[in-house]
Amino acid sequence: MKNRLYFNRLENLETVKEELFNSIQEEQKSIGYYNLPKQDISSILEYANSFNKKIKNIVVVGIGGSSLGAKAIYNFLKPIQNIKRRLFFFESTDPLNISELIKEINMGKSHFIIISKSGGTVETISIFKYIYAKDRNSDRYTFITDSGSNLDRFAKSIGSKVFHIPSTVGGRFSVLTAVGLVPLSLSGIDIKALLKGARRIKKAFFEKGEMTSILLDKAIFYTKNHAQYGINTIFAYSEGLKYFTEWYVQLWGESLGKIQKNSILNIGLTPIGLIGPKDQHSFLQLIMEGKRDKSVTFIKIEEHKPPFKIPDITLPHLEALDILNGIEFGDLINMQCDSIIEAILNQKDIPTDEIILPRVDEKSIGELIYYYELLTSLVGHLLNINTYNQNGVEAGKIILKEKLKRLKR
Amino acid sequence: MKNRLYFNRLENLETVKEELFNSIQEEQKSIGYYNLPKQDISSILEYANSFNKKIKNIVVVGIGGSSLGAKAIYNFLKPIQNIKRRLFFFESTDPLNISELIKEINMGKSHFIIISKSGGTVETISIFKYIYAKDRNSDRYTFITDSGSNLDRFAKSIGSKVFHIPSTVGGRFSVLTAVGLVPLSLSGIDIKALLKGARRIKKAFFEKGEMTSILLDKAIFYTKNHAQYGINTIFAYSEGLKYFTEWYVQLWGESLGKIQKNSILNIGLTPIGLIGPKDQHSFLQLIMEGKRDKSVTFIKIEEHKPPFKIPDITLPHLEALDILNGIEFGDLINMQCDSIIEAILNQKDIPTDEIILPRVDEKSIGELIYYYELLTSLVGHLLNINTYNQNGVEAGKIILKEKLKRLKR
Numbered sequence: 128m129k130n131r132l133y134f135n136r137l138e139n140l141e142t143v144k145e146e147l148f149n150s151i152q153e154e155q156k157s158i159g160y161y162n163l164p165k166q167d168i169s170s171i172l173e174y175a176n177s178f179n180k181k182i183k184n185i186v187v188v189g190i191g192g193s194s195l196g197a198k199a200i201y202n203f204l205k206p207i208q209n210i211k212r213r214l215f216f217f218e219s220t221d222p223l224n225i226s227e228l229i230k231e232i233n234m235g236k237s238h239f240i241i242i243s244k245s246g247g248t249v250e251t252i253s254i255f256k257y258i259y260a261k262d263r264n265s266d267r268y269t270f271i272t273d274s275g276s277n278l279d280r281f282a283k284s285i286g287s288k289v290f291h292i293p294s295t296v297g298g299r300f301s302v303l304t305a306v307g308l309v310p311l312s313l314s315g316i317d318i319k320a321l322l323k324g325a326r327r328i329k330k331a332f333f334e335k336g337e338m339t340s341i342l343l344d345k346a347i348f349y350t351k352n353h354a355q356y357g358i359n360t361i362f363a364y365s366e367g368l369k370y371f372t373e374w375y376v377q378l379w380g381e382s383l384g385k386i387q388k389n390s391i392l393n394i395g396l397t398p399i400g401l402i403g404p405k406d407q408h409s410f411l412q413l414i415m416e417g418k419r420d421k422s423v424t425f426i427k428i429e430e431h432k433p434p435f436k437i438p439d440i441t442l443p444h445l446e447a448l449d450i451l452n453g454i455e456f457g458d459l460i461n462m463q464c465d466s467i468i469e470a471i472l473n474q475k476d477i478p479t480d481e482i483i484l485p486r487v488d489e490k491s492i493g494e495l496i497y498y499y500e501l502l503t504s505l506v507g508h509l510l511n512i513n514t515y516n517q518n519g520v521e522a523g524k525i526i527l528k529e530k531l532k533r534l535k536r
Numbered sequence: 537m538k539n540r541l542y543f544n545r546l547e548n549l550e551t552v553k554e555e556l557f558n559s560i561q562e563e564q565k566s567i568g569y570y571n572l573p574k575q576d577i578s579s580i581l582e583y584a585n586s587f588n589k590k591i592k593n594i595v596v597v598g599i600g601g602s603s604l605g606a607k608a609i610y611n612f613l614k615p616i617q618n619i620k621r622r623l624f625f626f627e628s629t630d631p632l633n634i635s636e637l638i639k640e641i642n643m644g645k646s647h648f649i650i651i652s653k654s655g656g657t658v659e660t661i662s663i664f665k666y667i668y669a670k671d672r673n674s675d676r677y678t679f680i681t682d683s684g685s686n687l688d689r690f691a692k693s694i695g696s697k698v699f700h701i702p703s704t705v706g707g708r709f710s711v712l713t714a715v716g717l718v719p720l721s722l723s724g725i726d727i728k729a730l731l732k733g734a735r736r737i738k739k740a741f742f743e744k745g746e747m748t749s750i751l752l753d754k755a756i757f758y759t760k761n762h763a764q765y766g767i768n769t770i771f772a773y774s775e776g777l778k779y780f781t782e783w784y785v786q787l788w789g790e791s792l793g794k795i796q797k798n799s800i801l802n803i804g805l806t807p808i809g810l811i812g813p814k815d816q817h818s819f820l821q822l823i824m825e826g827k828r829d830k831s832v833t834f835i836k837i838e839e840h841k842p843p844f845k846i847p848d849i850t851l852p853h854l855e856a857l858d859i860l861n862g863i864e865f866g867d868l869i870n871m872q873c874d875s876i877i878e879a880i881l882n883q884k885d886i887p888t889d890e891i892i893l894p895r896v897d898e899k900s901i902g903e904l905i906y907y908y909e910l911l912t913s914l915v916g917h918l919l920n921i922n923t924y925n926q927n928g929v930e931a932g933k934i935i936l937k938e939k940l941k942r943l944k945r
Contacts, residue, residue, distance in 0.1 A: 191817025408600025418805025
């Protein structure tokens with residue numbers, strides 16, 4: 128992937144950049160996600176290769192960090208892939224949603240992957256109980272959780288397969304652990320190539336390659352301007368990146384929406400995911416004429432497939448649109464993207480950059496994921512917050528537990 | 537539906553409220569969407585009732601206002617409905633997306649509804665040409681467009697059925713015209729009940745019922761506080777409302793992101809759609825601890841179906857979660873919603889309100905849609921902008937046309 132920044136990069140900040148780079152270097156010792164690109168995945172590959180061939184559906188029961196990453200990668204690659212097994216995601220307590228999903232899957236051909244880092248996620252355990260009450264065959268289940276969690280102990284007690292999440296990797300940074308790799312590998316996606324992409328970006332940043340100054344400059348710009356440009360939109364010209372933007376929203380929002388260290392200040396950058404050209408007919412008006420509080424990052428696929436064309440036919444009264452005849456859809460969507468970039472740059476006061484992925488494949492999405500994880504860490508460091516916790520979600524959980532207890536009395 | 541406002545309603549604004557109410561009353565003469573709830577739909581019903589029974593797929597080719605409304609309503613009602621015909625939506629020029637959709641539908645059992653208000657939407661006409669080149673049977677197509685548009689003239693020239701969009705109804709306000717009603721009616725959804733819901737809210741606002749002061753107060757609050765609370769999130773506790781939030785994003789963003797009248801000021805309110813409980817594990821942290829720039833509107837379904845329960849089983853090591861045993865999923869999701877509302881209200885500085893829909897049905901979604909259309913009009917009026925145009929999206933279209941022309945030389 129390439130990344131071009133169209134906003135003014137701040138000069139004379141060499142010391143800031145140096146310190147930032149060193150801090151992130153240092154953080155690698157305590158924050159586990161940095162080192163995932165070079166992990167040993169042989170046990171996952173072996174597990175996937177020897178997996179029951181009759182199983183055609185992999186059903187992930189997980190929520191938030193336990194589902195968004197695999198969902199993003201699967202949906203990006205599904206259209207180009209010979210999918211061995213389809214992935215399904217149970218991620219809601221909405222009874223209509225659960226019953227719809229249950230109707231859709233053939234239970235006999237399904238294997239369930241129960242994912243909860245803490246091992247006690249209310250949604251996940253509720254749904255698991257519902258399924259487990261129907262089928263107590265422990266071969267039907269694989270568990271992914273922290274080593275030593277209650278779910279880990281339960282899984283071992285019934286003799287199911289368990290994978291662990293490294294304790295230093297947080298949920299929203301866990302896509303490149305077993306959380307993402309196990310279901311993706313079972314679906315037939317090449318997880319080696321995925322990690323190769325992540326490794327490429329890691330190297331291009333930490334070994335002072337072409338990503339070092341781009342990522343530092345972008346993080347510094349976002350932080351310096353957070354008070355004005357508090358909303359960071361991704362405008363991806365690929366339908367397959369829809370769930371990637373949901374993964375991004377969690378990563379960015381949950382990491383960067385915080386009370387500052389040693390302070391009472393609430394700060395945070397708001398992520399928004401858009402898909403082109405669809406959202407040209409929706410959110411674009413707000414970017415073009417609305418309040419100047421948004422940055423825009425376009426994501427473009429260089430080489431689209433399949434190469435099919437708008438037919439060269441003239442229709443009565445629609446001759447004005449013959450201008451489209453003979454053009455490949457892949458070229459059209461990229462010209463649409465370029466046109467919007469140009470229109471936005473003409474406004475002069477909307478910070479814009481562009482990420483170009485060479486094609487729809489494992490390496491591209493691996494690169495994109497690691498790029499956004501690094502950018503999140505960099506901005507979090509500059510904002511002087513704890514990027515890796517999520518204390519703000521605890522209050523709601525405590526209130527729910529109280530309500531549940533009151534019900535039981 | 538009910539709506540409870542938890543923020544401080546501004547007092548002593550009787551004159552402002554009176555003027556606002558009168559302006560919106562007045563606007564009904566020139567803005568067509570207000571009067572859609574009481575339109576005559578007999579021709580649509582007749583068309584749907586006599587429709588070819590062998591057709592099982594209705595494929596909508598449209599983008600933005602031409603697809604988001606039907607998609608929102610269809611996806612909300614699909615799980616409870618005996619769907620007569622499935623709806624599909626072609627809304628992208630992404631070639632992978634087009635080829636995926638074509639694989640999915642059985643062309644022989646499909647009917648295509650081509651929707652473009654202007655009649656010249658690049659995406660829609662490109663995709664239509666692609667399909668039409670494969671099958672020139674005019675019975676396969678229904679067109680929905682402005683009377684007299686080039687697409688209208690084309691449709692008549694090949695002898696296909698055409699429905700018109702009233703010229704005073706803009707694309708993003710057109711869900712209750714043929715644009716939404718024709719595909720929904722073909723899928724088996726009760727469009728009479730949908731309009732009944734809209735009529736209920738219309739009456740409750742214009743005839744000084746229970747919605748009058750709620751809508752006026754909410755619009756005044758959003759406008760007065762737009763500089764601080766520039767982001768308006770909807771947090772819907774129903775998976776079926778996912779596409780409703782996309783419809784809302786277009787309605788709100790494209791209507792309210794504008795340059796003020798007689799001014800150079802860019803203003804706008806940024807819409808964000810969230811789904812609970814999923815986004816408790818994503819965006820919630822940012823609401824709870826991040827910058828105080830967001831209002832939150834919760835949407836809750838009072839009576840969930842189907843009424844199934846978390847089984848009353850105890851699993852070794854997971855006994856702490858027995859607290860969930862025997863609870864209906866529908867009650868759990870509502871308790872989750874109530875817990876988050878309570879946690880947010882405890883923060884004291886996050887403007888919050890709550891919309892309660894009695895159940896998943898046509899009337900509820902009709903009410904919700906009309907409620908948001910009215911709220912958009914009210915806020916647009918107070919912001920002193922033109923709520924109904926979208927000049928900001930023209931620049932990109934012009935640049936694209938230039939690029940296409942250069943290609944042809």
